[in-house]
Amino acid sequence: MNIDIGNALLDDATPGLRTDRLETLDEQVADAHERIADGRARDEFGYAALNLPETTDPDGIREACGDFEDSEAVLTVGIGGSALGAATITEAIGDGTAHYVLDNVDPAQTESVLAALDFTETAVHVVSRSGTTAETLSNFLLVREAMADDGVDWTERTIVTTGDSGPLRSLAETHNLPVLEVPAGVPGRFSALSTVGLVPAVITGCDIEALLAGGKSGAESLSPSLFDCPAYAYGAVAYALDQQGAGANVMMPYAEGLEAFAEWFAQLWAESLGKAGMGQTPVRALGATDQHSQLQLYRAGPRDKMVTLLRPARREPLTIPETDIEALEYLGGTDLGEVLDAEFEATEASLAEAGCPNVRIEFDRLDAHSLGRLLYDMEAACILAGELYGVDTFTQPAVEWGKRAARGLLGAKETEEAQAVTNKRTRRIE
Known part of the structure; x- marks a missing residue:
């Protein structure tokens, strides 16, 4: 280059x-x-992303995806860095196997994607480091319902990438789902060359070793x-x-x-x-x-x-x-x-x-x-x-504020951010 x-x-x-x-x-x-x-040598948070070409295990990813490589489509359920890297890779070099992404919670779009899929031939990849991402889990619950409507056992068509604890990890362990680790110390937007981005790449026929x-x-x-x-x-x-x-x-x-x-x-x-x-x-x-x-x-x-x-x-x-x-x-x-x-x-x-x-x-x-x-x-x-x-490249405090506000508004728990939204000034013109 x-x-x-x-x-x-x-x-x-x-x-x-x-x-x-x-x-x-x-x-x-x-x-x-x-x-x-120095950050790379210490494998520090964020800098560890630049070590992924060496630390990512392509064989482990291929093994986890083994039951899905003959799928006619793959659906990624994630948001932001949990989806964009995967979409970038498959769009650029995929073999034509369809890759769908649910990375928003627009009801019309979600319904459209679900209606387009034959879940008997679709692999579902659910990605959330925390396992609590509201958008991702909301869509996944809808995906599971759609799979049931198609007569599909969701546990046989789902692979999970998540952290070492949390609701998604517990779900994967309870149902014996194939599960991969989100790389430690790597923010989502830097994780394309990891388990996060490479699962759909494998299923759509990409050469992840060459990547x-x-x-x-x-x-x-x-x-x-x-x-x-x-x-x-x-x-x-x-x-x-x-x-x-x-x-x-x-x-x-x-x-x-x-x-x-x-x-x-x-x-x-x-x-x-x-x-x-x-x-x-x-x-x-x-x-x-x-x-x-x-x-x-x-x-x-x-x-x-x-x-x-x-x-x-x-x-x-x-x-x-x-x-x-x-x-x-x-x-x-x-x-x-x-x-x-x-x-x-x-x-x-x-x-x-x-x-x-x-x-x-x-x-x-x-x-x-x-x-x-x-x-x-x-x-x-x-x-x-x-x-x-001179900024902290690897944090996203403004994004986290919005997440806390949304969770509070949805009733997960009362948050100061949600209260700030409730108290916001408005001047409505009709």
Whole structure:
């Protein structure tokens, strides 16, 4: 994987970075790398995520999934980091086995997903570290009811990933379900290359060994200098551009299979770095589609954004047929991937010409190894950025406040947060 930061430098972008600023930034990266390396060596909370390519046991995951590998579909029941990593992997490199996700509690969507599934041929993966996540457990209770309606013994089609205690763990032990451990010391949004993200990957035919090998190559590339480390270069430049006014980071992959990746990145970046009045706002986009819906704003709107353009260097060929329509003759015989690459390069040039800072990320092809490397590098970039911001990258206190408020409102127990919601000021206009 490589990163090109040329269009983020001051001569070409506003906001942008001065070349001499990179040298100072590199010194900060060296200090941050030392803290990260120490955290990894101690397997400290959060930093342990960067050890997953070595500590994740693919054989154990395959063994736990053994009874489900012939399933026609897999349903992940989780939320946030318990679902986004898995969805990213299967969407990008799955073999076509359908992967459904229940990661929200919208009744219409839940009913629609349940109605689409034949539970006699579906594996259900339930993910919650605590085993108490209200959204996840609510959906799982509905899934169990739907399985019963299909005449399916839910205990024969369910696999659980959870912590070492809690209601979900107790349920798994009571019913002798296959159960995997959520990795200790790894926040959910950093857990894609673990049991959390790899169960659906196995069931949908992904090469999880290659995914982990890609992650390992990312770990081996970490070094004290941003000039030698693509992950650190990305994290450092994103941080520095934010300091210059680029408070939004548009993640724009040019590969349909990476649309879920942009959603995964949004959680990683927002939940990790949005603290103490700091952090970039991640924006999800998809090339070339969003050239027609968002590029106008990025090029001609407020100068408060950096754009991350992401693509594989090689794609599967698909030739456009020849045509006798004179105005379209230039397309005939062209590979469709060439059209997408032309769109990519036109967008990059358009942004650069307008002085909008952008960064190019490229990898060889969209396969398991490259995806593992991409996921790992973005996690390392995020952790590096967190060190530069000086925030606690691995906590999410604002999210936890909302969880406590919701539980209180639902009657689990009275909470101060729920009372605050009850007492909130309103000014309703009808």
